[in-house]
Amino acid sequence: MTRAWESLLVNRPALESFYSPIPPLESITVRSMHLNRRGPTLTLRFDLPEFPHTPLPEWVAAGCDAFQGQLRFLAVADVVLRGWIPPVTASVLIEELENRRIRVGLRGAGTELAFTSSDSLTVGHLSAYRRSDDGGDRGPHHFVGRTDRFRWTTVPDVWEKTFYERV
Template sequence: MTPAWAGLVRNLAVLTDFYTSPPPLEPVTVRSLYLDRRGPTLTLRFDLSGFPDRPRPEWEQNGCDMFQCQLQFLAVDDFLLRGWHPPVTGSLDIEPTEERRVLVRLGAGGTRLTFSSSDSLTVGKMSAYRSSADGTDRGHHYYVGKVDQMRYDVLPDLGEKTFYGRV
């Protein structure tokens, strides 16, 4: 069964290349968020709860055990953020509402994130990496996208708008 959130992803095929069924967004580890006033858009970068069941051979050869992606939300409204100290691990709830919109909630520990957005979500910047003992994601990333493969082998600095602002 496909989780409800996956039905809202306009480019779901990029995930189904690696997953028989996309994993639920519980738990996910949200690593960063990027707000862009143009749009307005919000992009979350997080680790999915399960590693792909159809991984690329290079991921297996290099001991990758985590899969990360960005999820972009358009026409963001009613934004509320409290206690942001990433990484934040919790349940990312995406609930359809009226007029082709969704209500998004993330609550974990002292963090609370809520907002509404268009119900058309986009997944991008997918990568596999090997988890580190300290829980960071700063090691080598094996990106899915060809341009990302050429430009990055580790996460760029948080100020890199072309990475964090575009999926």
């Protein structure tokens, strides 16, 4: 059975304050993927397919037109990755397995990512930004989380462990 990703979120209210309903993971832009052997975990940094229905006033004033976050999967196993050249526009399918496990599949534009994980997902490092002319996300970000707002004005480089290993 295919599950709606938002039903698996342990911190669903983080997105519900901006979306009603939370959009499906269809035609998302996956910007990066981080594998961490401790856990083991896999974290996707991605843009949701639509801007929030109820954006913060400062996002509107700054001309933001994209919303980004990270989605963390726990107890990851059976990882298969082919053709990874980010950013990738893809859709994510989640299939329920036994023992509170899920099978995750991501396909798009010559990329395939598949793995199994716990059915407990966490979203974090949420931010709004204005896409650059080339579709990039390197400009200023307006982070939702207090710590993120204090520490970051843009998305940090991929080796910044405090950003990519803690959601």
